[in-house]
Amino acid sequence: MGRHWAADDYVSGILSGDRVVLGRAITLVESTRAEHRELANSILEKCLPHSGNSFRIGVTGPPGVGKSSFIEAFGEKLVREQARNVAVLAIDPSSSVSGGSILGDKTRMEKLGNLANAFIRPSPAGKTLGGVANCTHETILLCEAAGFDTIIIETVGVGQSETAVSGMVDFFLLLHLPGAGDELQGIKRGIVELADLVAVNKADGERLELAKSARRDLAQALHFYPEKPSGWLPKAVTCSSLTLDGLSDVWSLMLDYQQITKANGWFNENRKRQRMSWFSSQLSQALERFFYENDQVKAALQPIRLSVENGELSPTQAVGHLMDLFQTAIAESKK
Numbered sequence: 001m002g003r004h005w006a007a008d009d010y011v012s013g014i015l016s017g018d019r020v021v022l023g024r025a026i027t028l029v030e031s032t033r034a035e036h037r038e039l040a041n042s043i044l045e046k047c048l049p050h051s052g053n054s055f056r057i058g059v060t061g062p063p064g065v066g067k068s069s070f071i072e073a074f075g076e077k078l079v080r081e082q083a084r085n086v087a088v089l090a091i092d093p094s095s096s097v098s099g100g101s102i103l104g105d106k107t108r109m110e111k112l113g114n115l116a117n118a119f120i121r122p123s124p125a126g127k128t129l130g131g132v133a134n135c136t137h138e139t140i141l142l143c144e145a146a147g148f149d150t151i152i153i154e155t156v157g158v159g160q161s162e163t164a165v166s167g168m169v170d171f172f173l174l175l176h177l178p179g180a181g182d183e184l185q186g187i188k189r190g191i192v193e194l195a196d197l198v199a200v201n202k203a204d205g206e207r208l209e210l211a212k213s214a215r216r217d218l219a220q221a222l223h224f225y226p227e228k229p230s231g232w233l234p235k236a237v238t239c240s241s242l243t244l245d246g247l248s249d250v251w252s253l254m255l256d257y258q259q260i261t262k263a264n265g266w267f268n269e270n271r272k273r274q275r276m277s278w279f280s281s282q283l284s285q286a287l288e289r290f291f292y293e294n295d296q297v298k299a300a301l302q303p304i305r306l307s308v309e310n311g312e313l314s315p316t317q318a319v320g321h322l323m324d325l326f327q328t329a330i331a332e333s334k335k
Helices: 007-015 019-030 036-052 067-083 129-145 161-166 189-194 206-220 247-263 264-292 296-308 313-334
Strands: 056-062 086-092 118-124 150-155 171-176 197-200 236-239
Touching: 007 019, 007 036, 007 129, 019 036, 019 118, 019 129, 036 129, 056 067, 056 161, 056 247, 067 086, 067 118, 067 150, 067 247, 086 129, 086 161, 086 197, 129 150, 150 161, 161 189, 171 247, 197 206, 197 247, 206 264, 236 247, 247 264, 264 296, 296 313
Parallel strands: 056 150, 056 171, 086 118, 086 150, 171 197, 197 236
Antiparallel strands: none
């Protein structure tokens, strides 16, 4: 497969469930090269009517909580016992020092990845979450067009990645460690508020009692959080990726959530809000690129930055100068 492939060739492969073609289409989506983006946009446009029919699940939790092990065990269970087609998209922030990927060569989840009805794709975030959020939105659409009815989006749980993920999923799962002392210690209140379900993972062996205690504390704490607009009351459960205990409960609660929110209209309303949020984000980024790529703005930007840094111009004045330059340049280009 080379660059002579047209959008229709990719779309045909995606709709037939070809994972190799799907992977290459996602690579086009993630590319910053103009010709790749043009082809990717054409593929997305043709795949859009075939998308939207999955259950989108976000998974987060602190380092060491066992996200990858949970997702692999949970995904396997869904494929084998529920006949689901599972795609796992891992938001993988790159190292700001080396530029490398924290998640390495993605040798994780080998058992799940080898199943015919599963697909695993890491997405390097680079320097901005905005970039990865857009790529992940688009990757979700491609995976849905390829027939995946369950999309699991994993975040390593750093910075604002949880908020970004919660803005593109239907259900948000927070994994928690047993026996961490104060059960909410180290977890930002905002992240707990995002969660539709908190699962105390690694509830096995000598940690089982600690996990049960943590679940009770979390269940009580969740009652004090504001009511969610979805009408769903978040729950707390225990589970183990090792023994597989509790995984059926997690899936059952997800299905309950889906049934309740589809019945009360929240499910579709939330999807609409997410699409509009994505639209606004795309529009803002396009306008920003348009501004910074202007030749006059490029030429003036560094001197104006230095003037602000040296206290010779206020930030407000500096922005005013740049906007005047930009507007003049646009007006002259129309003559």
